[in-house]
Amino acid sequence: MDESYNNRTSLVKGAKDIAKEAKRHAAKKVSKVVNRAADEYSSQRNYSQFQNEDDDDDDGRYEDYASDATEGHDDEDEIYEGEYQGVPADGKPRDGHDSLGQLVSDSMRDRKDLEQERQADEEELAQQYELIMQECGHGRFQWQLFFVLGMALMSDGVEVFVVGFVLPSAELDMCVPNSGAGWLGSIVYLGMMMGAFFWGGLSDKVGRKQCLLIAMSVNGFFSFLSSFVQGYGMFLFCRMLSGFGIGGAVPIVFPYFAEFLAREKRGEHLSWLCMFWMIGGIYASAMAWLIIPHYGWSFSMGSAYQFHSWRVFVVVCALPCVCAVVALTFIPESPRFFLEMGKHDEAWMVLKQIHDTNMRARGEPEKVFTVNRIKLPKHLGELVEMQSDSANPVAKVLFRIRTELRGIWLTFMKCFNYPVRDNTIKLAIVWFTLSFGYYGLSVWFPDVIHHLQSDEYASRVKTHNNERIEDFTFNFTLENQIHTNGVFVNDRFISMKLKSITFIDSTFQNCYFDDVSTVGSLFKNCSFVEAFFYNTDIDDSKLVGSRIINSSFHHNKTGCQMTFDDDYSAYWVYFVNFLGTLAVLPGNIVSALLMDKIGRLSMLGGSMVLSGISCFFLWFGTSESMMIFMLCLYNGLSISAWNSLDVVTAELYPTDRRGTGFGFCNAMCKLAAVLGNLIFGSLVGITKAIPILLASTVLVGGGLVGLRLPDTRGQCPDVELHYPAAFTHVPVRLLLNMLS
Secondary structure (H helix, E strand, O other): OHHHHHHHHHHHHHHHHHHHHHHHHHHHHHHHHHHHHOOOHHHHHHHHOOOOOOHHHHOOOOOOOOOOOOOOOOOOOOOOHHHHHOOOOOOOOOOOEOOOOOEOOHHHOOHHHHHHHHHHHHHHHHHHHHHHHHHHOOOHHHHHHHHHHHHHHHHHHHHHHHHHHHHHHHHHHOOOOOOOOOHHHHHHHHHHHHHHHHHHHHHHHHOHHHHHHHHHHHHHHHHHHHOOOOOHHHHHHHHHHHHHHHOOHHHHHHHHHHOOOOHHHHHHHHHHHOHHHHHHHHHHHHHHHHHOOOOOOOEEEOOOEEEOHHHHHHHHHOHHHHHHHHHHOOOOOOHHHHHHOOOHHHHHHHHHHHHHHHHHHOOOOOOOOOOOOOOOOOOOOOOOOOOOOOOOHHHHHHHHHHHHHHHHHHHHHHOOOOOOHHHHHHHHHHHHHHHHHHHHHHHHHHHHHHHHHHHHHHHOOEEEEOOEEEOOEEOOOEEEEEEEOOEEEOOEEEEEEEEEEEEEOOEEEOOEEEEEEEEOOEEEOOEEEOOEEEOOOOOOOOEEOOEEEOOEEEOOOOOOOOOOOOOHHHHHHHHHHHHHHHOHHHHHHHHHHHHHHHOHHHHHHHHHHHHHHHHHHHHHOOOHHHHHHHHHHHHHHHHHHHHHHHHHHHHHOOHHHHHHHHHHHHHHHHHHHHHHHHHHHOOOOOOOHHHHHHHHHHHHHHHHHHOOOOOOOOOOOOOOOOOOHHHOOOOHHHHOOOOO
């Protein structure tokens, strides 16, 4: 009897508890509807997930943030992905939106208040995201991403060096006149400048991974295609588009990788990532040394199609880009970008992938990712022009392109809004001055070395005057000689090469020329009487003021002849570039180890000032060995400035304009490279004073400007460096409850 009574009592008590719980849930849902109608829900949502409320409130407060991909949600409160964009499953208005997703109450509010609210959201998200990345840890996932993005950065380094290595051979092979020489270097940098601005801005709109994948694909395709085209104009066009594609590498790679790193790891590992640019330079130098001088590595299809060794080099240099494209397909989009776009589920899945990958590598697969709610910044409504569905496909494509370009421009203009305007101007100045000095001297150093080599070579020339040679067979190479007032009678020039040979006022009577190749050789004011030419490259361009009397030419070699046999100057140029690139290795290691210890700004300003001071030692560069030493010293000192500048630029901009800001700064870098090539290249062999003073001035000035930038060491992006102080305070107690 007592047992039956106890059972009934328990049943009644349980029923009362169920009724009370149902009543409490109903009251909470009614309260939420009232809050939404008053447009107060959005402001509550910004902070409610971090407040330390009672357990009763915690049960239902985050229903709008719980992801289907997360655990612990009830069936009756189950939501779908569209609810994160303000569109509920039942189709009724929520979060200040009508059933079509159009803004209702927010449009009536002051724009400034909405922007301030979004800024506060961004600050809280930045703080929470930092703690989430700390929970995910640093391990296998980041290292996999490190090598994938490193291949993309390596492709950028290869592209820069390919220009200098291919330029002499391509212009000679395609018979480019002096008026067209040098366009290859400028056109590639112009393509990279446009690509940096375009791809960097587009990455803030459609995502880091997608933009980087397309940009690298464009680079790989046109790099490969450029190795087969025969005309110089088409070759320039392909290399320009190749540069346009690779221009997106640097502006995307560094923001992309930075968004997967915790604050204490960011400076060091972004510096290690810079080493891949050095590896790209070493790879290009080594391949040029192994391939280009080997003229025998070529084939031809008649006289219309020639595929020489430098074209093989271009194909080989496209391989890192191909590897980067394949590897990029296996890595996820940046979760920070997903959160910026309001895609909570996608961001959560990527963060969980990072956490699980790192935990399995540590031998802790049982460790659970405890985050199930992440702050989403408020999205401000913008008027968007809609395209008619009945429009033809071409009009739709053009409309999409115009829309994206307009979006890039609007984002770019945000980089000049307070408070990031001053940082943008300072960064542009530092990028421009560092690039102007670096690329200008990079052109000047090899040309000066080549000028010294030419002077030394000219000093060893042998001069022959008033000689007479009869009935002699020349079947060997003549090099670096000047023959004046010579007489050659019944002589045979068979299967030989004339390298830097000049005949002046000489007479060739009844001479036979068969299979003769000339490099840098001329016949000035000479006379050819009853001479016979067969399979030679001697034409009007090499017969300067000469007379041809009863002589005949048969099967002349057409086109520009290339030969690297016994030409050790080509090997020397590649070896010098290899040494200059290898010299940055100590600077890379030092900058990576000290980036988070002495600070980005100290390293940036100090490196640029020291680089500027080192330029003054060029006064003492009177020999090849001294100039090579100065080249290595300059590269080793300047690399720390490049590394710290990459880190500072990635950290100074907020997420919604990080790619755009980085792309603009990198575009200024490429513009400075073009100007540096033109200005410094025109001063070779004229004077040392102007290049030295110009490089020193811009480097020291840029270093002093860099010291005026905000220090990003130990700071969370999107918080204190980008917004006024009134919006940067987040109570400590809120940070303790961000992980549930």
